[in-house]
Amino acid sequence: MPIQTLQRLSDLDPREWDGLLPSPQQPFLRHAFLSALEDSGSVCAAQGWRPAHRLLRGADGRLRAAAPAYLKQHSYGEYVFDWAWADACQRAGIAYYPKLLAAVPFSPVSGPRLLGETAAVDELLAGWAESLDEAGVSGLHVNFTDPAADARLASRNGWLERLGCQFHWHNRGYRDFQDFLDTLSSRKRKQMRKERDQVAGQGMAFDWREGRELSEAEWDFVHACYANTYFVRGREPYLTRAFFSLLAERMPEAIRVVFARQGALPVAMAFSLVGDGSLYGRYWGCLAEYDRLHFETCFYQGIDYAIAQGLTRFDAGAQGEHKLIRGFEPVLTRSWHYLAHPGLRAAVAEFLAQEREGVRHYAEQAREALPYRRDG
Structure with a gap:
């Protein structure tokens, strides 16, 4: 044919x-x-x-x-x-x-x-x-x-x-984040704890939501954060604002968004999809600079979520070597x-x-x- x-x-x-x-x-x-x-x-x-x-x-x-x-x-x-x-x-x-x-x-x-x-x-x-x-x-x-x-x-x-070559994190049946930390060398455990403590010390709290739970105003914030990662490099974002609303309408069960909040104010987000036993971290953005917030929002929160949900793998995106020292394998x-x-x-x-x-x-x-x- x-x-x-x-x-x-x-x-x-x-x-x-x-x-x-x-x-x-x-x-x-x-x-x-x-x-x-x-x-x-x-x-x-x-x-x-x-x-x-x-x-x-x-x-x-x-x-x-x-x-x-x-x-x-x-x-x-x-x-x-x-x-x-x-x-x-x-x-x-x-x-x-x-x-x-x-x-x-x-x-x-x-x-x-x-x-x-x-x-x-x-x-x-x-x-x-x-x-x-x-x-x-x-x-x-x-x-x-x-x-x-x-x-x-x-x-x-x-x-x-x-x-x-990419870097993915694999869940080997960890009970919680501490169980994962216990598999690391002492120096790396201390480094991760320090990074997480630095974020917590800035008054950050994290809120995971599924696609059907977000309002259009919250999708405005998601897109603004996503687009800002391109604007700060002098580039235009690939995805339009309409993409996020359409995806939330058509496959909300696959969407996961974690918001970073300082008090009641959202300051950053990471957008992920779930499927076939994996968490796929896709888009991140922040409207101001906060020390170590990227690592917490994009990596440690994802590891926490994957463990809690029994997901076997966390693919946090294409780039690189900074994932390696946080347990993401080539x-x-x-x-x-x-x-x-x-x-x-x-x-x-x-x-x-x-x-x-x-x-x-x-x-x-x-x-x-x-x-x-x-x-x-």
Whole structure:
């Protein structure tokens, strides 16, 4: 069957799309999340993200395979950085944009990208790669894949693997935060206690809320905090104010927001999603500077919450090394790239072979810096 391109996810029945998601469902792949990005204007052609979702139906009309996809005119909001590839193409007179990206916008979270039955996904992939020249795009990129997609893409000719490294916290059956602290070296325990005491000494209290419990005024505050993290760096935020209200309407059960309050006044927030046994910390913001408040709101509060709720993992976002000394362990991530131009493909393949070795070495070194006790 021919591959269809869907330019607006809201035109597809959510039950069809979500019916392809493996169980337990990750929140970022749900129809509610992806359609909220589009319907809020956060993801659209004007922002350089033109939806081009791929669908494959059987002879009976049933949706058999799909992938969230976008025609990109830039590389912002992807967290797999290929600016150097684009610059090299420009110098060589090769068009790098538009490119086709299979990913979740603004969300560096590994998960399913190729949805549906094995045979149907293989058919979708084959047709996709063959249509690049006709579509006028330089290549197809699949970011932050799960093991199923890794195995499938590794077995196909022409696909290039890229590694990245993130830091995730794992719940090993801790009874409470103190139980977690007891697994750390003495020096690191003291450092974490000191950081938490410094925040408490500023009169901070924390309040966890689910999506259905927030008023529109509170969503105004959430967005203002989120947007401020971009404004202070001279950038525009990716997400519009409408995105938060739409998401709260469509999947409130997956939303968690923790407010930091000084007295009765909210001063900061961290926005997270829950699903598939994990807590995903996504957005943070503060309207004034407070010592150590970021670490408490974004990391320690999340660890506390994950333990209390019996969640197995806490993914607090893409960046870095400051998580390592707080018990977040290095985890390799993968993306895959199919480049139409043979010269570009050869050059990138050579670069990625060296980069993969460096990333693996970095992750091994990072593990040595973890704060856990090495008894015996």
